Amino acid sequence: MLYSLHVKNLALIKEQEIEFSKGLNILTGETGAGKSVVIGSVNLALGGKADPSLIRTGEEYALVELVFGVDSEEKKKLLQEMDIPVEDDGTLVLQRKIMQGRSISKVSGETVTAGQLRDISNILINIHGQNDHQELLHKKKHMEILDDYCADELSGPFCELKTVYDRMRDLEKELSEVHIDENARLREQELLEFEVGEITDAELVAGEDEELESSYRRMTNSRKISEAVGNASMLTGGGDEETAIDMIGRAVREMSSVSSYDKEIEGLLEQLSDVENLLADFNHAVSGYLDDLEFDDEKFKTVEDRLNIINHLKDKYGQSIELILEELEKKQERLDVLTDLDAHREKLQKELDESRSKALLLCKKVSDIRKKGAGELAGKLKSALIDLNFLDVQFEIDVRSDEDKISARGYDDVEFMISTNPGEAIRPLDQIASGGELSRIMLALKTVVADRDDISTLIFDEIDAGISGKTAWKVSEKLGALSRDHQIICITHLPQIAAMADSHFMIEKGLEDGRTVTNIYGLEGDSSINELARLLGGDEITDAAIKNAKEMHQMAEDAKRG
Structure with missing residues (x-):
């Protein structure tokens, strides 16, 4: 409260x-x-x-x-x-x-x-x-009131019906899209065949663009790489003048000459010897790298051409090889449809008919629940209205079904019907009720x-x-x-x-x-x-x-x- x-x-x-x-x-x-x-x-x-x-x-x-x-x-x-x-x-x-x-x-x-x-x-x-009672003049509100009353029983069927109805609408849209004339079909088919062939002929492999781009960067910068790595090699041990490895070797010899006088020097000598070995290994690896760094014009042209093909496909179909391959799959599916369009139409129509049949069964289930609830609610409302000084009131909730009006909420039209005077025919609420009567209802x-x-x-x-x-x-x-x-x-x-x-x-x-x-x-x-x-x-x-x-x-x- x-x-x-x-x-x-x-x-x-x-x-x-x-x-x-x-x-x-x-x-x-x-x-x-x-x-x-x-x-x-x-x-x-x-x-x-x-x-x-x-x-x-x-x-x-x-x-x-x-x-x-x-x-x-x-x-x-x-x-x-x-x-x-x-x-x-x-x-x-x-x-x-x-x-x-x-x-x-x-x-x-x-x-x-x-x-x-x-x-x-x-x-x-x-x-x-x-002003809320004015909403009772709108039939849409009548449906809401009845569905709220039957909410516990309707929740399950509503959930099933929405799934089936959404699928039915998707199939209707898809079916309308395949109703194209023969010339348009041939034009689209021809374009798809070209696009599918263009992607397929490229024989794309996921991740190859990254490897190619890495190779391309290395080859286009080979001169700069060669100079930098060569200088590093000369400075550390590959030159004619005194290098880092020469100086560290001399330092090792100096420390060795006095290591027997102090155990602490032995530890320092061990560290320095490790540095000498690491530098020697580095120098050896650098030499090997320089030997393999030779620029190959033919290989460079092959990498460049392959990248051009891949980048062209990226511009047309997607910004990665993965996206291009996904687009290929979609285009192939559409091409398969256009190649045998009549069979595809028959398949869609069969699925649509099945979905509509399921939707109709669920709509009937919803309608049956509404009609049962309408009888209960109308009876309770009539009793409540009599308590509110409607002395001879007739009240009904009319639930009308139309199989041509399927929606996610069923195929019913709901309307409150009332007669407040003896001998007067029961009619829609908005045709009879006054403001005071609406507030009591x-x-x-x-x-x-x-x-x-x-x-x-x-x-x-x-x-x-x-x-x-x-x-x-x-x-x-x-x-x-x-x-x-x-x-x-x-x-x-x-x-x-x-x-x-x-x-x-x-x-x-x-x-x-x-x-x-x-x-x-x-x-x-x-x-x-x-x-x-x-x-x-x-x-x-x-x-x-x-x-x-x-x-x-x-x-x-x-x-x-x-």
Whole structure:
């Protein structure tokens, strides 16, 4: 559940904190007092779009902080899989700091992305905004709602269907590409034959270009190499004048003449003798290298020609021999196709027919699950709608299948159908429902779905749009029933709904240091009754309004106990 909301420097809010309770939390206040800012701040903390204009005038930043309590082991496991830290007692702190040009989001002190926050919110909370019920006018939403209801059964078939459908689309694309006229086929075949022959004739060997380039570098620099190595040979021992090996030999003799006088000199002499031997070996190796360094014009021409061939192929087909050989394989495969195009078309068509047959079987499996779920969901929604004062409602979920409209989600078209008056034919939802009816249908959906999912906190922003009187009381009772197993946070203008509150909060504008501020505080006892009276009768709170408010509050208490 959501323990608390802390807001600082956001819009008209200087700094406020709300501590929510279990059950039904109601927020009331005059229009324009800032009720929507409260819901907006929750959205911000959960990764919503951060608008710097929301920062309170004159302040450098705005801050929103949510404190959740996570008591479900399944939720804790999901959060841990996302590398989200949860305290031992289940506490999870979400914080969003909004500054000009950027924002910083943290969870329990660790920085996270806005995307991660949204993933977390899907686990912890469900927010229903003022206009969300309008989505019910779109058939696409009907499909989403039904698929969410059947999610456990659909996940496996959806995964299989996507694989088969993707393969089917690939085959369709490949088949369309081989439908070319004969002249185009011959031109492409002729070019491929030339390219395949050009690469094949080169008889490329992986790695040979590196060896050739090394030989080419050595041969093109042979004069410079010969001079440098020859000088080294002369200096170390291959010259007529005194060389390094001569001087070290003399040094060895000098040390040998006195080595018998001191054992330490024997060690030094041994080291010097090793140097003499190493230098002699080096000089011998250098001499051999110089003997082999003869420049061979014919060999040089052979290496140069071979490199030219390889580099030409690299320019055309790939920057390495490995890539050229891969390109050869692709071109050979395409050439084989063009050589016997009719057989290839038949093969592709057979694979496509098989894939389509598999896709149709999976689509039927998905459709059967949807139709079964549609019956269950429609029945539950009808019962929930009756509870919300749809006295003679008929509600069906129409699942229509079309084998010519296969997709990765099946071949169904889903539409909500409703009749709200006796004798009236059942028709698509968007042709009948008013704004008030849509908000009640959405509440019915939330009620039904809440029994299946594990989200403990639901937020409703003016779910009471377009309703009043007895219907408002039915909505209030439904929210009260829903709050027995879920934490509900609800913004409302209706006294019938406010009366059902387990915790009641007032949002109002005021002046502080000459500036407008939004204040939020809890209402209890008489203060809550007075707010109900204001909602019932307007700004002037009369004795009659107070009496009505008390009666309404008592009715709500009786309903909750019932």
